[in-house]
Amino acid sequence: MEITEAHRLWDAAPGWLNTASYGLPPRVAWIALQEALDDWRHGRTSWEGWDTSTARSRAAFAELLGVPTADVAVGSTTSGLLAPVAAALPDIARVVLPDIEFTSNVFPWMVHADRGVEVVAVPPGQLVDAVDRRTTVVTFSAVQSATGEVADFDALVEAARAVGAMVVVDASQAAGWLPLAWSRADVVVASAYKWLMAPRGAAFGYLSPAVRERFRPLQAGWYAGTDPHASYYGPPLRLAEDARKFDISPAWFCFVGAAPALELLVELGVERVNAHNVALANRFRAGLGLPPGDSAIVSTDVPDAESKLAAAGIRAAVRGGRVRVSFHVYSTEADVDAALDALA
Numbered sequence: 292m293e294i295t296e297a298h299r300l301w302d303a304a305p306g307w308l309n310t311a312s313y314g315l316p317p318r319v320a321w322i323a324l325q326e327a328l329d330d331w332r333h334g335r336t337s338w339e340g341w342d343t344s345t346a347r348s349r350a351a352f353a354e355l356l357g358v359p360t361a362d363v364a365v366g367s368t369t370s371g372l373l374a375p376v377a378a379a380l381p382d383i384a385r386v387v388l389p390d391i392e393f394t395s396n397v398f399p400w401m402v403h404a405d406r407g408v409e410v411v412a413v414p415p416g417q418l419v420d421a422v423d424r425r426t427t428v429v430t431f432s433a434v435q436s437a438t439g440e441v442a443d444f445d446a447l448v449e450a451a452r453a454v455g456a457m458v459v460v461d462a463s464q465a466a467g468w469l470p471l472a473w474s475r476a477d478v479v480v481a482s483a484y485k486w487l488m489a490p491r492g493a494a495f496g497y498l499s500p501a502v503r504e505r506f507r508p509l510q511a512g513w514y515a516g517t518d519p520h521a522s523y524y525g526p527p528l529r530l531a532e533d534a535r536k537f538d539i540s541p542a543w544f545c546f547v548g549a550a551p552a553l554e555l556l557v558e559l560g561v562e563r564v565n566a567h568n569v570a571l572a573n574r575f576r577a578g579l580g581l582p583p584g585d586s587a588i589v590s591t592d593v594p595d596a597e598s599k600l601a602a603a604g605i606r607a608a609v610r611g612g613r614v615r616v617s618f619h620v621y622s623t624e625a626d627v628d629a630a631l632d633a634l635a
């Protein structure tokens with residue numbers, strides 16, 4: 292299927308330019324969710340059927356990132372998945388991150404200040420240079436929430452490797468549209484309610500085998516068990532051998548909505564979604580007289596942009612005083628042109 296045809300698989304009302312805030316479900320995901328909710332309402336089924344969506348989601352996320360399924364844990368939020376990673380830092384540690392980083396990848400590190408974990412925040416363009424022999428972790432969003440800036444992933448991985456630092460990436464604004472050699476990082480976390488178009492409450496973490504042995508599965512419950520269905524009661528501790536030991540019990544309905552959306556992204560292909568999204572972003576940039584970029588998110592400070600877009604019924608976000616628009620697989624050239632007309 293051509294990507295330009297794919298928007299027919301959604302029911303997006305024209306003018307949704309805010310996937311960086313939350314993504315819209317494909318119809319197939321919406322229907323799956325309604326059916327599960329209806330079954331819940333009437334008590335027609337047991338929950339195990341809903342939980343098959345968790346395994347499907349995990350496998351699709353792994354495929355999108357090009358990492359083994361066994362290295363993916365499921366969670367609920369970005370910050371929650373990062374908590375055990377940060378807790379595993381030694382008492383004296385230095386974490387280098389961008390000063391505009393979304394706080395779900397800032398606070399999990401900063402709460403360890405009392406035991407000597409220092410967070411050094413620098414402008415994104417200075418991140419590579421800020422990595423030195425004292426650095427324990429380099430962490431950054433692959434795509435910045437506020438600006439849409441795409442990180443120099445390869446340069447950051449190389450800088451980190453040169454000093455033996457761990458690389459932790461927040462892919463919440465990138466997974467689903469940005470093709471990257473994700474497995475070069477040690478840890479990649481993503482909330483799924485934006486570009487992965489799932490209901491709020493599903494998140495994923497790639498935890499490479501080498502580093503996760505150092506992490507304590509601080510949130511382990513029955514679902515992190517070797518066999519969750521044989522882990523309901525009592526000792527001994529019997530956790531999964533792979534990244535599943537970092538799972539939290541899934542919020543069923545979020546994953547029911549997540550699985551079809553992620554599988555559709557796999558089918559469409561991240562490269563093609565990337566080409567579509569960036570082309571629309573660049574059509575928007577050209578309309579404003581800006582040079583082309585490499586992001587699906589455009590942040591700009593057209594005067595009165597917020598009220599002009601709102602008056603035209605276009606839904607965008609304001610971040611750091613600038614208007615932020617974002618384009619995904621269901622966005623169309625008509626959406627771009629409507630936004631440009633509104634801003635003209």
Ligand SMILES: Cc1ncc(COP(=O)(O)O)c(C=O)c1O
Pocket residue numbers: 311312367368369370371393395396432434435436461463464482494
């Ligand atoms: C880069 C980034 N990370 C994470 C999140 C959300 O994190 P959490 O799942 O912890 O709420 C957002 C939400 O805007 C984000 O932009």
